[in-house]
Amino acid sequence: MRKDPAMLAISGLHSHYGRSHIIQGVDITAGPREVIGIFGRNGVGKTTLLKTIAGWVRPSEGAITLDGETLTGLTPDRICHAGVGFVPEDRRIFPGLTVEENLSLGLLQVKGRSSRDEKRTIEGIYDRFHRLGERRHQLGTTLSGGEQQMLAMARVMVGKPRLVLIDEPSEGLAPMIVAEIFAIVRELRDQGAIILLVEQNVHEALSVADRFHVIERGQVVFSGEAESQPDREQLLRLIAV
Numbered sequence: 001m002r003k004d005p006a007m008l009a010i011s012g013l014h015s016h017y018g019r020s021h022i023i024q025g026v027d028i029t030a031g032p033r034e035v036i037g038i039f040g041r042n043g044v045g046k047t048t049l050l051k052t053i054a055g056w057v058r059p060s061e062g063a064i065t066l067d068g069e070t071l072t073g074l075t076p077d078r079i080c081h082a083g084v085g086f087v088p089e090d091r092r093i094f095p096g097l098t099v100e101e102n103l104s105l106g107l108l109q110v111k112g113r114s115s116r117d118e119k120r121t122i123e124g125i126y127d128r129f130h131r132l133g134e135r136r137h138q139l140g141t142t143l144s145g146g147e148q149q150m151l152a153m154a155r156v157m158v159g160k161p162r163l164v165l166i167d168e169p170s171e172g173l174a175p176m177i178v179a180e181i182f183a184i185v186r187e188l189r190d191q192g193a194i195i196l197l198v199e200q201n202v203h204e205a206l207s208v209a210d211r212f213h214v215i216e217r218g219q220v221v222f223s224g225e226a227e228s229q230p231d232r233e234q235l236l237r238l239i240a241v
Helices: 044-053 078-082 099-109 114-130 131-132 143-157 174-190 204-209 228-241
Strands: 010-015 020-032 034-040 059-067 085-086 163-167 192-200 211-216 219-225
Touching: 010 044, 020 044, 020 059, 020 192, 020 211, 020 219, 034 044, 034 204, 034 228, 044 059, 044 085, 044 163, 044 192, 059 099, 078 085, 078 099, 085 114, 085 143, 099 114, 099 143, 114 131, 114 143, 131 143, 143 192, 174 192, 174 204, 204 228, 219 228
Parallel strands: 034 192, 034 211, 085 163, 163 192
Antiparallel strands: 010 020, 010 059, 211 219
């Protein structure tokens, strides 16, 4: 039994796109250094769930709290400043900005940093991601797909978020790059973040996850432990096409 108190609490969450009821009463809790896998077939609401937590979709009902602080209904920028980082499926690399300028935007998540601290943080990213350091003055949108995914992850890392939402990080990437992306997920976890991970690559996701939830039609229909073989087998049955 986990002794850490739950830091993230999502209760009775609902959200809509117009008249379409996408998220229908989701409950999730997570503690520090926990990776929670979110699985399900395409179109069941996984991405909408992350966007709702991040404030990109306004919830129609329910509550989201992080360390007791209410996030429900806040704007995306206020949720970001509350310690939530979001790596969307399309990466959202800002056109017209260099790699370094994209990273600098991630620093806006933390207030009160000195310019010296900010420079040290960026240099630390370059030490960790040599490819980004080599391309620091290159436009972010001209990077390869794998490099753009690294940039999107690194941009979240500089803000030292308490909660990280990651949507399909391995999609379309070569196996070597996928391994690197999941190494970054482990680093974020080891730094103390809570991670909600939406990922179609079930094997890779379970290699980093502690627990998981399966979503169908906007509802959690099964929850399991990543290390439990019976839970894994049930997961595969539920998401099989």
